[in-house]
Amino acid sequence: MLRYIIKRVLMMIPVIFGVVTIVFFITAITPGDPAAQILGPSSTEAQRAELREELGLNRPILVQYGSYLKNLVLKGDLGTSYIRKAPIAKEIAERFPTTFKLACYSMILAIVIGVPIGILSALRRYSWIDIASMSFSLVGVSIPNFWFALLLILVFSVKIGWLPAIGISSPAGWILPVIATSVASLAQIARTTRSSVLETMNMDYIRTARAKGQKESVVVFKHMLKNAVIPILTVCGLMFGMTLGGQVLIESIFAIPGLGKYMVDAIMSNDYPCVQSSVLYLSVVFSVVSLIIDLLYAAVDPRVRAQFKSGKPKKIKATAKA
Amino acid sequence: MENLLQIKNLTVHYNMETSVVEAVNDISLDIKRGETLGLVGETGAGKTTTALAIMGLLQKARAEIISGEIFLNGESLLDKSAKAMQKIRGDKVSMIFQDPMTALNPVLTVGEQIAEVVRLHEKCSRAEAAARAKEMLETVGIPSYRYKEYPHQFSGGMKQRVVIAIALACSPDLLIADEPTTALDVTIQAQVLELMKEQIQKRDMSVIMITHDLGVVAEICDKCAVMYAGEIVEYGTVEDVLDYPTHPYTRNLLNSLPSIDGEIKKLQPIEGAVSDPTNLPPYCSFQNRCKECMERCTEGNPKLVEVAPGHWSKCFQHYKESEAEK
Numbered sequence: 001m002l003r004y005i006i007k008r009v010l011m012m013i014p015v016i017f018g019v020v021t022i023v024f025f026i027t028a029i030t031p032g033d034p035a036a037q038i039l040g041p042s043s044t045e046a047q048r049a050e051l052r053e054e055l056g057l058n059r060p061i062l063v064q065y066g067s068y069l070k071n072l073v074l075k076g077d078l079g080t081s082y083i084r085k086a087p088i089a090k091e092i093a094e095r096f097p098t099t100f101k102l103a104c105y106s107m108i109l110a111i112v113i114g115v116p117i118g119i120l121s122a123l124r125r126y127s128w129i130d131i132a133s134m135s136f137s138l139v140g141v142s143i144p145n146f147w148f149a150l151l152l153i154l155v156f157s158v159k160i161g162w163l164p165a166i167g168i169s170s171p172a173g174w175i176l177p178v179i180a181t182s183v184a185s186l187a188q189i190a191r192t193t194r195s196s197v198l199e200t201m202n203m204d205y206i207r208t209a210r211a212k213g214q215k216e217s218v219v220v221f222k223h224m225l226k227n228a229v230i231p232i233l234t235v236c237g238l239m240f241g242m243t244l245g246g247q248v249l250i251e252s253i254f255a256i257p258g259l260g261k262y263m264v265d266a267i268m269s270n271d272y273p274c275v276q277s278s279v280l281y282l283s284v285v286f287s288v289v290s291l292i293i294d295l296l297y298a299a300v301d302p303r304v305r306a307q308f309k310s311g312k313p314k315k316i317k318a319t320a321k322a
Numbered sequence: 323m324e325n326l327l328q329i330k331n332l333t334v335h336y337n338m339e340t341s342v343v344e345a346v347n348d349i350s351l352d353i354k355r356g357e358t359l360g361l362v363g364e365t366g367a368g369k370t371t372t373a374l375a376i377m378g379l380l381q382k383a384r385a386e387i388i389s390g391e392i393f394l395n396g397e398s399l400l401d402k403s404a405k406a407m408q409k410i411r412g413d414k415v416s417m418i419f420q421d422p423m424t425a426l427n428p429v430l431t432v433g434e435q436i437a438e439v440v441r442l443h444e445k446c447s448r449a450e451a452a453a454r455a456k457e458m459l460e461t462v463g464i465p466s467y468r469y470k471e472y473p474h475q476f477s478g479g480m481k482q483r484v485v486i487a488i489a490l491a492c493s494p495d496l497l498i499a500d501e502p503t504t505a506l507d508v509t510i511q512a513q514v515l516e517l518m519k520e521q522i523q524k525r526d527m528s529v530i531m532i533t534h535d536l537g538v539v540a541e542i543c544d545k546c547a548v549m550y551a552g553e554i555v556e557y558g559t560v561e562d563v564l565d566y567p568t569h570p571y572t573r574n575l576l577n578s579l580p581s582i583d584g585e586i587k588k589l590q591p592i593e594g595a596v597s598d599p600t601n602l603p604p605y606c607s608f609q610n611r612c613k614e615c616m617e618r619c620t621e622g623n624p625k626l627v628e629v630a631p632g633h634w635s636k637c638f639q640h641y642k643e644s645e646a647e648k
Binding site for chain 1: 404407408411417425429439488
């Protein structure tokens, strides 16, 4: 198992390298002059040239790339923001806990509510519970979360006045952003849980469990859910990675100092080092989350575990069907 | 000998979206203590539905028991609550399913799956249940150190042994084996059959052996019931039914088998196909394939007639003149 983890961590290196390289060259060929952006429209060409010189932007692109990689790999230096002149590593580290908390809270909410809803709809298929919860989740998947966030503010902050509209200085301030962030994941998790449980509930081994005289609740939670959990984990991982990547609109609406807004600001202001570092951050986040999800697969499914031990990880879906 | 299981006039239908599948139609069966009954018939004849009705495991959404009663030890199973049935399943009546590849839960160890049924029905500790499970593994010919292994680490035959261990763990009064060897290859079939035969004799339990393999019936059954289109068309001791078949369907079935010492010729299939179970005729459902079909066969559905003591057949051929006039 440890060998597998080490292998996966090593495999992350080429992935991240690839991402870093592609993003570096894309930002480099993007039209727009960072110097003009920084100095503003009233600057003279001489001032801009001076700044370009200072930032090293007039060097050949391969040289820029080389020095960027050198700093990144040897010093772990993500560079300095063009605009704020602050080290980017520090800026990301400052914002990460907020984004991480938002992602965790909304994920927990989505799982705690989404999974039971999914199970219930599957067990009571075509009942009013099923129809109601699946309509709800269809709406949940479809509505834009910023619109939903505004709606929440309108109802709970403006009309009823229970919760603060912006800021996360108090625990109550987290409630609306967490709900707004989780609604899409919640709906997606509920739908996935439903279809996965539906697929599992007609399996022969469920009949075997019933033939043993097992209680229905145990049949559902021990026999069904443990088998249905892999697709649910996949969706959870994807959703978690996405929220960790930052919720630009939610962060803007609720004035949360998170990474989503940070990245968009960086892109808008042509702050190349910031953009590159943000994408680097995203690729690391997705790699780590997918590693964790793969390890969770192994924790629930002995067949996946067996593959890890034999060192030949195959596609999980294929083996689950076999 | 007293009857362990009595099925009286059982009729089960499946309500599909646009049609009704008449899976089991008015069948009656008695199984005595210690008796092994072979339930024979082709796919769709209603064998498994009958078994699931006994187990109380018919799909609630689709299946409907139209009429009939099932008694186990004189107690009506169909009147029992879901909870009471849970106590009976796995303990008094247990079932071996057809496909061992899918009958075991892939994410639980085989030992756990055997111990589960022990813990459900016998008041014992986790450790005792595990010990019993290991004992059962040895009984079915699997070394007990494989307790902690998962189904994917076992071959098909081994999995079926585990399924048998689960079914036998609580020493049921009645074992229903639904085509236990169909999904296995021939050599493994023989081994599994041997194991079942040995256990049946040792435990003195009643068995319903569902199969379409007449060889299996000849091998381990005492009685044999032949099903066709949801009805029992012939019933009697294995000798009666296999050696002196009286129903045309049984005769055709036996004719279609290759003989080991006979001359090798073309196999003789039964012409035609089974009547559509959503649209069974009001008369004999074998009539369209029967070479011995008479005029009256399309006039009504014959009842089971006792052609010899304990040997019943559902065909107008056996109606005496007096009955014919009725």
